[in-house]
Amino acid sequence: MHESKRQDLGLLFLRVSGALFLLWVHGLPKLLNYSEQLKLIEDPFHLGASVTLLLAIFAEVLCPLLIMAGVLVRLACLPILCVLLIALGVVHPEWTLFEAQFGWLLLIIFTALLISGPGRLVLTQRFS
Numbered sequence: 001m002h003e004s005k006r007q008d009l010g011l012l013f014l015r016v017s018g019a020l021f022l023l024w025v026h027g028l029p030k031l032l033n034y035s036e037q038l039k040l041i042e043d044p045f046h047l048g049a050s051v052t053l054l055l056a057i058f059a060e061v062l063c064p065l066l067i068m069a070g071v072l073v074r075l076a077c078l079p080i081l082c083v084l085l086i087a088l089g090v091v092h093p094e095w096t097l098f099e100a101q102f103g104w105l106l107l108i109i110f111t112a113l114l115i116s117g118p119g120r121l122v123l124t125q126r127f128s
Contacts, residue, residue, distance in 0.1 A: 004120075008120045011113075012070075012119060014112065015068060018067070018110060019065070030053065030060060038050065044091050059079035069124075070121065071122070073122075077111075088107070
């Protein structure tokens with residue numbers, strides 16, 4: 001197998017596994033339990049619980065789906081990184097590295113994808 005093919009498979013794995021992880025652990029619970037989440041969500045910038053939750057759902061549901069498909073990957077990483085940085089730096093600055101390790105790992109994954117791009121195994125490649 002050529003080196004470039006292995007790199008594309010590695011990026012596909014990183015994209016799909018990171019996006020599924022974020023979607024499953026954070027995005028879908030917010031989407032499926034919207035009413036309960038409205039009462040629980042932190043609103044650090046005083047936008048209102050509804051706006052804050054909708055922005056979080058955008059970053060944690062729509063953006064991971066785009067990343068898995070390989071569509072606008074670098075752009076889709078930006079809202080995710082914003083939500084992660086706000087969560088770690090503004091909402092939960094008291095968290096230790098141990099408590100915030102999941103957030104830091106997601107930050108590493110999506111920053112790596114922002115830098116590297118999606119690779120060549122993307123949905124848009126199939127249609128061009």
